[in-house]
Amino acid sequence: MARPRLSEATRNLLLQEGVASFLVQGYHGTGIKQVLDQARVPKGSFYNYFKSKEDFGAAAIQHYASCFGEEMTRVMTGAPDPVTGLRSFFETLMGQFEASGYAGGCLIANLGGELEGSEVCREAIAEAFGDWHKATTDALREGQSLGLVRKDVEAAELAHLLIEAWEGAVIRMKVERSLAPLRRVVARLIDDYFSPADQG
Amino acid sequence: MARPRLSEATRNLLLQEGVASFLVQGYHGTGIKQVLDQARVPKGSFYNYFKSKEDFGAAAIQHYASCFGEEMTRVMTGAPDPVTGLRSFFETLMGQFEASGYAGGCLIANLGGELEGSEVCREAIAEAFGDWHKATTDALREGQSLGLVRKDVEAAELAHLLIEAWEGAVIRMKVERSLAPLRRVVARLIDDYFSPADQG
Numbered sequence: 001m002a003r004p005r006l007s008e009a010t011r012n013l014l015l016q017e018g019v020a021s022f023l024v025q026g027y028h029g030t031g032i033k034q035v036l037d038q039a040r041v042p043k044g045s046f047y048n049y050f051k052s053k054e055d056f057g058a059a060a061i062q063h064y065a066s067c068f069g070e071e072m073t074r075v076m077t078g079a080p081d082p083v084t085g086l087r088s089f090f091e092t093l094m095g096q097f098e099a100s101g102y103a104g105g106c107l108i109a110n111l112g113g114e115l116e117g118s119e120v121c122r123e124a125i126a127e128a129f130g131d132w133h134k135a136t137t138d139a140l141r142e143g144q145s146l147g148l149v150r151k152d153v154e155a156a157e158l159a160h161l162l163i164e165a166w167e168g169a170v171i172r173m174k175v176e177r178s179l180a181p182l183r184r185v186v187a188r189l190i191d192d193y194f195s196p197a198d199q200g
Numbered sequence: 201m202a203r204p205r206l207s208e209a210t211r212n213l214l215l216q217e218g219v220a221s222f223l224v225q226g227y228h229g230t231g232i233k234q235v236l237d238q239a240r241v242p243k244g245s246f247y248n249y250f251k252s253k254e255d256f257g258a259a260a261i262q263h264y265a266s267c268f269g270e271e272m273t274r275v276m277t278g279a280p281d282p283v284t285g286l287r288s289f290f291e292t293l294m295g296q297f298e299a300s301g302y303a304g305g306c307l308i309a310n311l312g313g314e315l316e317g318s319e320v321c322r323e324a325i326a327e328a329f330g331d332w333h334k335a336t337t338d339a340l341r342e343g344q345s346l347g348l349v350r351k352d353v354e355a356a357e358l359a360h361l362l363i364e365a366w367e368g369a370v371i372r373m374k375v376e377r378s379l380a381p382l383r384r385v386v387a388r389l390i391d392d393y394f395s396p397a398d399q400g
Contacts, residue, residue: 026314028229103316112371113310114226116303125375153388160372161388164381165361168368171312172360175325181364188353188361193393 011049013039018060023104026114027057027121057111058124064107065128072135082139083148083190090166090186094179097170102177108132109167133159140194150196162189211249213239218260223304226314227257227321257311258324264307265328272335282339283348283390290366290386294379297370302377308332309367333359340394350396362389 017039021030032053036043050056072089079085097105112125136159143149149158162185169181217239221230232253236243250256272289279285297305308328315321336359343349349358362385369381 024316026226026228026316028226029314105313109368109371110313112375113305113313114229116224116226116374122375129372129375157384157388160381161365161384164368164372164385165365166368167371168309168364168366171309171367171371172329172364174316175312175322175329181360184357184361185364188357188393193388 006048010039010041010045012063014041014046014049014056015060015063018056019064019107020104022057022060022111023107027111028114032056054118054120057115057118058120061107061111061121061124061128065124065131068128069131069135072132076135076139081146081148082142083146083194086136086139086143086162087186087190090182090190094182097173097182098179102173102179105174106167106170109170112167113171129163132163136163143194147196149194158189158194162194165189206248210239210241210245212263214241214246214249214256215260215263218256219264219307220304222257222260222311223307227311228314232256254318254320257315257318258320261307261311261321261324261328265324265331268328269331269335272332276335276339281346281348282342283346283394286336286339286343286362287386287390290382290390294382297373297382298379302373302379305374306367306370309370312367313371329363332363336363343394347396349394358389358394362394365389 014035017035018030021035021038032046033043035056036046046056050059071092075089075092076082076085079088108125108128111121112129115121115125133156137156140149140158140162141155144151144155149155165185166182169185172181173179214235217235218230221235221238232246233243235256236246246256250259271292275289275292276282276285279288308325311321312325312329315325333356337356340349340358340362341355344351344355349355365385366382369385372381373379
């Protein structure tokens with residue numbers, strides 16, 4: 001039997017539909033059949049691309065994290081300094097959330113909260129957090145060397161606090177249907193707590 | 201036909217099993233049959249207590265929030281001051297998370313992230329956040345009047361930041377299987393940013 005011809009475009013389409021559905025209906029609320037229908041891909045081909053729903057979930061998390069990372073790099077590269085870059089990136093995310101009517105939120109937070117018992121997905125989520133944390137730490141460390149961020153707390157520690165507070169705020173945003181929790185994270189942490197003026 | 205006899209104990213048992221299952225398997229991953237089996241309640245009686253799975257979900261969120269609120273009140277009442285009370289309450293939660301092997305986490309964060317499209321459940325989650333925010337604001341405001349908390353930022357604003365950062369940290373805890381994110385929220389926010397010494 002000939003090996004089925006796999007297309008990178010079809011795989012990406014399935015991942016895009018998967019991300020969209022996982023975001024709004026959660027992991028357990030998403031059916032593979034529905035994803036295939038949305039992507040107009042015949043049912044039989046799913047298992048040529050993914051071993052299982054769990055494998056597909058992990059790949060969707062990686063796909064989401066990769067798009068997120070590319071967007072962050074794009075925004076940060078165009079910014080005059082890394083702290084302005086972080087603010088712009090959060091503004092970009094807020095704009096997207098507002099445009100979608102506060103639906104969806106962040107796949108990493110949603111599946112991090114929902115999923116239990118899938119080691120493959122847990123590792124994909126941990127890696128997504130790790131990449132995001134690394135990029136944020138780099139930005140804050142550069143901010144410290146430029147005198148834009150307090151130096152008495154490790155950049156890595158500030159970055160952890162920032163992304164964890166952001167993730168909780170995204171959940172609150174979904175519930176309250178308001179950007180206020182997200183604006184608060186930027187105002188209280190980046191603009192105030194992280195400011196060199198607050199240095200002890 | 202006689203109206204079925206409803207028992208408060210059976211209702212509470214169903215809610216307890218619902219909370220346990222929603223915590224670990226999420227809303228969509230939880231089946232009503234499984235909850236009934238766990239609670240050893242005959243299938244037919246479910247609809248005497250709840251109109252639908254959605255109605256059951258909202259009641260489970262209220263049940264969880266009510267237990268959470270009672271525990272917070274209990275810990276806060278026994279504390280020498282409200283800031284020590286908040287720290288003790290978070291320590292209590294950390295002890296529970298550690299004992300459960302970092303499984304489950306917080307129902308409010310998990311369902312806040314997963315659920316979309318259920319207005320009834322969204323309102324129940326918003327109310328749970330609201331009650332928690334009110335109790336935390338009261339504690340921080342009393343802390344301000346005692347000189348234990350900075351006064352240049354509204355207690356309500358600090359309380360929002362604290363519970364949102366905590367919720368994000370609970371999700372990170374689940375993914376990393378570590379209390380470090382939770383300890384960070386206490387150390388960075390309560391012990392540092394909220395401290396009167398940091399007052400601008």
